[in-house]
Amino acid sequence: MSEFTLLELTARLRECAGDAEEGVDLDGDVLDTPFIELGYDSLALLQVTGVIKRELGIELSDDAVVEAETPRLLLDMINASSTLAA
Template identity: 70%
Template sequence: MTDFTIEDLRARLRECAGDIDGADLDGDTLDTPFVELGYDSLALLQVTAVISRERSIVIDDDAAIEAQTPRMLLKVINSVPRQSD
């Protein structure tokens, strides 16, 4: 399975939580805290639930919430092994 990328994450954030006024997701946001981008923990849980279903993985809710930046969340997502079918 290919790694989940920042582009993938941006798309899911927009789909699930919407575009936040003033947030430039297309800029260099890898190390920008989600709170500065306007996304709260509920938005992150929503996004990770969608990603979990799409990729057939289980993302730990606590790990997702502890991921303060897109870079940290990508690390969490990409470190989860895919479930056997």
């Protein structure tokens, strides 16, 4: 599998939990912006990772997801898990 990208992550966030906070551009440089500032809580992230598990077979622990406070950290976890699964 190729690397899971920020574009793919933001698309899943929008699908599962709606748009970001008003005034936040998910298409901008949000890699290091905390999810809470983007308007996504841990429940939204768990929904997204559930979809990723169903679509890609990548499973992350709930604790790991909660610890991933930014898109960059979550993408790193997803891509590391993808590499291990391959």
